Amino acid sequence: MDFTSVSFFLFIIVLFFLYWLFEKKSYKIQNALIVIASCFFYCLMDWRCFGLIVITTLSSYYSGLLLERHSSDIRKRKLIHWLNIIINVSILAFFKYCNFFIDSFVNLLNVFGCTTDFVTLNIILPLGISFYTFKAISYSIDVYNRKINPTHDLIAFTAFITFFLEITAGPIDRATNLLSQLETKRFFKYDVALNGVRQILWGLFKKIVIANNCALYVNSAFANPADKTGGTLALAGILFTIQIYGDFSGYTDIAIGVGKLFGFNLTKNFNYPYLSRNIAEFWRKWHISLTSWFRDYIYIPLGGSRCSKWKIIRNTFIVYLVSGLWHGANWTFVIWGLYHACLFLPLILTGRNKKYKDTIADGKYILTWKEIGQIVCTFVLVTFGWIIFRADSIEQAGLIFSKIFTYKPLSIDFTNEYALYILLSIIMFVVEWFQRKQEHALCFTKSPKWIRIMVCFIVLLCIFAFWGNEQTFIYSQF
Amino acid sequence: MKRFLFNILIFACCFLCFVGTCELLVRQIPNDYSVKKNLLEKKHSNIKILCLGNSQMYFGINPVFFNKTAFNAAHVSEPLQMSQFILNKFDSGLDSLETIIISMSIFTPFSTWEPGGKGEAWRIKHYHIYYDYPIPWYDIEDRFELSNLNYNNLIRWKKALLNPNGIVYSDEMGFGHNYLQYHTRDWENCSDAIRVHTTDNYSKSPNVEYNRQILQQIIEKHPHANIILLTTPCWKTYTENVDQGQRHYVEKISSEIADQYENCIYMNLFEDSRFTAEDFADAYHLSEAGACKLTKIMNAFLNDIQ
Numbered sequence: 077m078d079f080t081s082v083s084f085f086l087f088i089i090v091l092f093f094l095y096w097l098f099e100k101k102s103y104k105i106q107n108a109l110i111v112i113a114s115c116f117f118y119c120l121m122d123w124r125c126f127g128l129i130v131i132t133t134l135s136s137y138y139s140g141l142l143l144e145r146h147s148s149d150i151r152k153r154k155l156i157h158w159l160n161i162i163i164n165v166s167i168l169a170f171f172k173y174c175n176f177f178i179d180s181f182v183n184l185l186n187v188f189g190c191t192t193d194f195v196t197l198n199i200i201l202p203l204g205i206s207f208y209t210f211k212a213i214s215y216s217i218d219v220y221n222r223k224i225n226p227t228h229d230l231i232a233f234t235a236f237i238t239f240f241l242e243i244t245a246g247p248i249d250r251a252t253n254l255l256s257q258l259e260t261k262r263f264f265k266y267d268v269a270l271n272g273v274r275q276i277l278w279g280l281f282k283k284i285v286i287a288n289n290c291a292l293y294v295n296s297a298f299a300n301p302a303d304k305t306g307g308t309l310a311l312a313g314i315l316f317t318i319q320i321y322g323d324f325s326g327y328t329d330i331a332i333g334v335g336k337l338f339g340f341n342l343t344k345n346f347n348y349p350y351l352s353r354n355i356a357e358f359w360r361k362w363h364i365s366l367t368s369w370f371r372d373y374i375y376i377p378l379g380g381s382r383c384s385k386w387k388i389i390r391n392t393f394i395v396y397l398v399s400g401l402w403h404g405a406n407w408t409f410v411i412w413g414l415y416h417a418c419l420f421l422p423l424i425l426t427g428r429n430k431k432y433k434d435t436i437a438d439g440k441y442i443l444t445w446k447e448i449g450q451i452v453c454t455f456v457l458v459t460f461g462w463i464i465f466r467a468d469s470i471e472q473a474g475l476i477f478s479k480i481f482t483y484k485p486l487s488i489d490f491t492n493e494y495a496l497y498i499l500l501s502i503i504m505f506v507v508e509w510f511q512r513k514q515e516h517a518l519c520f521t522k523s524p525k526w527i528r529i530m531v532c533f534i535v536l537l538c539i540f541a542f543w544g545n546e547q548t549f550i551y552s553q554f
Numbered sequence: 555m556k557r558f559l560f561n562i563l564i565f566a567c568c569f570l571c572f573v574g575t576c577e578l579l580v581r582q583i584p585n586d587y588s589v590k591k592n593l594l595e596k597k598h599s600n601i602k603i604l605c606l607g608n609s610q611m612y613f614g615i616n617p618v619f620f621n622k623t624a625f626n627a628a629h630v631s632e633p634l635q636m637s638q639f640i641l642n643k644f645d646s647g648l649d650s651l652e653t654i655i656i657s658m659s660i661f662t663p664f665s666t667w668e669p670g671g672k673g674e675a676w677r678i679k680h681y682h683i684y685y686d687y688p689i690p691w692y693d694i695e696d697r698f699e700l701s702n703l704n705y706n707n708l709i710r711w712k713k714a715l716l717n718p719n720g721i722v723y724s725d726e727m728g729f730g731h732n733y734l735q736y737h738t739r740d741w742e743n744c745s746d747a748i749r750v751h752t753t754d755n756y757s758k759s760p761n762v763e764y765n766r767q768i769l770q771q772i773i774e775k776h777p778h779a780n781i782i783l784l785t786t787p788c789w790k791t792y793t794e795n796v797d798q799g800q801r802h803y804v805e806k807i808s809s810e811i812a813d814q815y816e817n818c819i820y821m822n823l824f825e826d827s828r829f830t831a832e833d834f835a836d837a838y839h840l841s842e843a844g845a846c847k848l849t850k851i852m853n854a855f856l857n858d859i860q
Contacts, residue, residue, distance in 0.1 A: 082692045096555060269558050296746065303745045493705035529565070536569055541703040543695045546670055 077120050078244075078549060079330045080284055087117070088334055095338055096264055103261045110235040110258075110338075117240035118203065125202030128167055133237045135163045136212040140219045140226030140233075157220040161213060168209045171202050176405030204243040206402055206554050210369055212237055215251040217373055224251055232258040241331040245324065245551035247345040247365035254342065262339030272336025274518035277532055279329025280539045283549075286504055287322030289497040290315040291547045297489075298466055298476075306480045307488035313463040313480070315494075317455070318501045320462060321350060323550045324363070329516055348512045350458070350505070351436050353450035355419040356429040358458060366402070370395045381430075388424050393417045403465070403554050408473060412464045419457055435513055500538075573700060580699045583714040586724045587680040590627060593728060594640075598647045601625045603856070605728070606637035607657025610786040614840045615655065617727040619849035621857070623650070626728035628657065631674040633665040634768045636681055641772060643685060651779050653856060654772065658783040658808050658820070660801050663765045664753040669693040673750075676702045731842065744792050744837040751838075756800045766807065773815045780859065781818045783808045786848065787829040792837035821855070823848070 077083045091113050098105040119126055139160035146152040185191070215236075218224045227233050236255045242248075297304050297312030304312070325346040335342040349361035359367050371380075378391040393414065400413020423429040436451075437443050443451070460477075467473035504517075511517040518535065520528045581588075603624035605615045608631055617624035627640055637656060641648075667675040669689045679696040681687035695701040723730040753759055773781045785808070805822060812820035823829075828851070833844030840848060 082694050086692075264555050264558075266555075266558050270561070273562065300745065300749050303749075491705075492709075496705055496708070532565070533569060533572075537573070540573060540698075540701055543701050546672075 077117065078546075078552070079327055080280060080543075080546065087113075088337070092337055099262075099264060103258075104229075104231060106262065107229075107231045107235045107258055110240070111231055111238065114235065114238040114240040114243065118238060118243055121244065122200075122203040124200060125171070125205070128171070128202050128205065129208055129238060129243075132164055132167065132208060132212045133234050135160050136216050136237070137227070137230055137233045139216055141228070143219050144226045153220065157216060160216050164209050164212055164216075168205055171199055171205055173401070173405045174199055180407075203552070204245070207246045207248055208237050208243060210248045210366075210402075211242075211250075214248070214369060214373060215255070218251055224255075227251075227255060227259065229259060241335050241340075241342065245327050245331075245549055245554070246363075247328060247331070247343040248369050249343045249365065254340070257340055264339060268336050268339075271515075271519060272333040274520075274532060275329050275333030275336065275516045277333075277535050277539070278516050278518045279326040279331075279333060281326070281535050282322040282329065282504065283326030285322075285538050285542045286497075286501050287319045287326060288547045289542065290319035290322065290501065293494050293497070294319055294466070298468070298472075301472060301476050301479065304479065305484035305487040305489065306482065307484060307486050308490075309463075309476050310480045311488050311490070311494075313459050313466075313476070315498075315501075316466050317350075317459045317462045320465075320550055321346075322501075322504070323547075327549050327551065332516075344515070348508050350455055351451060351509065351512060352454045353432045353436065353447060354423060354428065354454055355416065355457060356423050357432040358454055359416070360433070366399070370399055374398060385424060389421065392420045392424065396420075407470050408464055408467050411470060411473070412461055415461050415464060419461075438513075441510075573698070577698050577700050580711065581683070583711065584722050585680070585710065586629060586722055586730075587684040589722050589724050590629070590728055591684045593724075593726065594625065594627060594644050597623075597625060598644045599649050601648060602650050603653045603655065604641070604648065604651060605655045605657075606632075606641060607655075607784075608632045608659060608662070609730070609839060610659050611655070611657035611784070612723075612728075612730040613835065614657075614786045614845050614848055615852065616729040616842070616845045616849045618729070619846055620853045622652070624727065626724075626730075628728070628730075629677075629680075631665075631677060633667055634662060634765045635666055636687070638768050638772055639681065639687055640685060645775070651776070652860075653780045653782065654776060655782045655784050655852065656769070656772070658785045658804065659751070660785075660796055660804050660824075661751040661753065663762045663804055663807050664756060664759045666761045666764060669696050676704065729845065744795070747838060748792065748795050748797075752797050753800060756797070756803055762807065766811065769811055770814075773811070773818050777817060779817065780856070781815070782852075783812060783818065783820045784852070785820075785822045785824045786840065787823045787826045787833070787844070789831070789834045789837040790825075793825050819859070821852075823851070 077087065091109070095106055095109055098109070115126070118129065139156050142156045143153055146156065215224075215233075219226045232255060235258050236249075236251065239249075239254065242254075294312050294316045297308055298316075301309055328345040332342045332344070343365045345363060345365050347361040347364065349358050352358035352361055375391050375395045378394060379387050380391065381388055383391075396413040396417035397410065398413070399416075400409040400411070403409040403412070420429060423431075437447060463476055464473045467476060507517045511519065514521070518531065520531075523531075600623045602622040603617065603620055605611050605617070605624065605626040605628055607628040609628070611628035612626060612630060615624075615626055615628075617626050627637075629636070634656070641654070667678050669675070669678055670693060676696075678687065678689065679698065679702055682689050682696050683699060689696050699707075725731055756762075769783070785805070801824070805820075808820040808822070812818045829840070829844055829847065833840055833847055835841040835844070
């Protein structure tokens with residue numbers, strides 16, 4: 077039951093009516109409904125590892141209560157806190173990285189001529205483990221640092237950790253945002269709900285029309301790069317850059333839009349990242365909830381930017397190494413993380429990593445040549461990164477890069493079919509360009525009503541027409 | 555809340571009316587599925603030779619060269635489950651049926667379609683719309699011509715708008731003409747097709763048993779008809795580069811089934827030297843000349859065995 081399936085929308089409709097039936101009674105009943113719905117949703121997707129999410133929830137909830145009980149005993153607080161962190165990280169490490177580390181260790185020994193008979197375990201990757209573990213850890217750290225008070229409402233906390241809209245691919249919401257909303261009464265607001273429906277439509281458009289169609293070309297090229305020309309692989313890299321954006325931001329838009337129907341304001345995860353003028357701006361706009369998580373819980377505790385340049389560089393490399401590993405147990409992700417850390421180097425050395433916090437071309441419709449150059453450069457650098465990210469192995473990434481630059485770079489395997497998909501992608505970017513100051517591309521504030529209705533109508537028609545070519549959400553695998 | 559639900563309902567109703575009207579209009583455009591279904595309904599009581607299978611059969615056997623009444627009911631990418639469904643649908647009226655020819659390509663034993671599945675499974679909608687193939691209640695995208703679209707559909711509609719007769723390959727006997735009008739002549743570089751036709755771990759594919767059972771059911775249900783499993787000729791750039799293990803595995807499965815039943819014969823013309831370059835439209839499809847040659851070979855063979 078993924079976010080583009082009929083069953084998901086039937087599930088949402090039923091839950092929507094049940095949920096608002098209790099609007100006038102108690103928000104606690106609504107929370108209980110969310111917990112039931114989330115458990116049902118999770119078990120339907122993959123019931124095998126449901127126990128792990130229960131352990132994570134209970135461990136973090138009770139550690140919060142214990143931290144409160146021993147608020148004056150620093151040693152006990154430290155012990156409770158670290159015990160909880162170790163439990164959560166151990167579960168994540170075992171289920172996500174165990175085989176990766178065993179394999180890497182064996183390979184390392186082989187390099188030195190030692191042969192071993194280690195066997196890898198047949199471990200399944202629990203759905204959404206990276207997302208809910210990070211949510212739980214952020215709660216624990218915030219409670220430990222006394223930024224928030226621990227909750228005494230187990231149902232609200234369970235709803236926070238297991239929230240079905242965020243469980244498979246985020247956003248990694250903080251307790252300060254989502255948990256506080258779960259602990260207060262929600263009201264149905266017409267404008268918010270309508271805005272939510274529009275955001276769902278835009279999310280579906282990005283996923284079904286853009287990402288799923290780009291995936292056809294990308295999958296074909298990456299499945300057999302040895303047979304492809306450099307131009308084809310370069311185009312596949314660009315299309316993957318578009319695909320991963322449409323896929324992940326589409327998912328997030330659907331989640332946030334559905335959240336609005338239930339009276340929630342979920343964390344924004346994307347802010348038109350491909351309209352960035354340098355890599356630092358890109359990371360402020362891409363997967364914002366994860367980037368801010370790393371900033372708050374790794375980068376700043378390590379010293380952040382208030383230390384020597386050498387330490388800033390070290391901290392940046394640590395953050396992007398962990399970020400790469402967070403995405404998956406494969407060396408391609410590690411290299412991808414380190415590649416982005418390297419892109420930060422010139423910005424850190426020249427002190428420009430905090431530049432461009434404003435909206436690009438604010439108040440204008442036309443970019444300057446400098447801005448166009450900056451955006452194109454950033455896009456190209458990010459695309460190189462996505463090629464590493466998408467490749468099955470480092471060797472495959474190396475092969476793709478070598479072919480892009482050396483083997484028929486101008487020969488592209490291209491049909492009119494893909495021209496149509498590229499045209500649709502360009503339309504998506506143009507719409508987003510004009511709406512870049514808005515929360516999402518269909519968030520109209522000043523347009524006449526008939527234009528709003530017509531745009532939504534056309535978007536829905538496109539979704540309906542391209543519905544069917546199903547592709548798994550990329551980030552649900554992390 | 556009431557205002558919200560009312561507005562959403564009005565919007566949804568307008569959308570459904572618009573889509574419904576467009577769907578009705580699109581279904582009026584003739585296509586291979588609707589044409590073949592109508593022809594089968596009209597002719598099925600006279601058919602003596604029925605051809606089923608994928609594009610290799612569709613463009614490879616021209617029934618006009620048989621000396622008995624024949625019909626080519628094959629469709630592009632059709633797996634055995636759909637061939638069986640078509641056969642079962644018209645079975646009660648196939649009173650004169652003597653021979654069923656089923657294409658056995660190197661990917662046939664591994665191919666199945668599930669609603670919402672990958673690859674060519676989007677074609678299920680045509681079987682549902684025109685042949686009443688059953689699909690699950692939640693499978694919305696396979697109920698409409700307008701959904702599950704791809705570029706080829708858009709082009710088909712564009713051609714239909716310009717020329718109402720220009721989008722149907724099939725002639726009166728179900729044979730597919732004009733392959734080259736719509737496809738590039740892929741002679742040397744057929745690696746994409748080979749990749750698509752190759753199945754990893756083919757010997758462990760769960761679809762093999764499923765497809766074997768389909769073939770057995772067809773054979774057992776028609777004890778008085780000759781069932782011919784036919785591997786059509788392909789050009790050397792294809793035959794030499796396909797996974798030879800998979801190829802031999804398919805040949806083994808086909809031979810096993812043929813050996814199991816008296817009324818079943820396996821004809822393997824994969825590398826038949828009688829077919830020259832002029833006989834191919836591309837590396838794995840016959841041209842019209844090739845189809846003529848193959849059909850005459852088949853006709854002679856059928857005359858011999860009868």
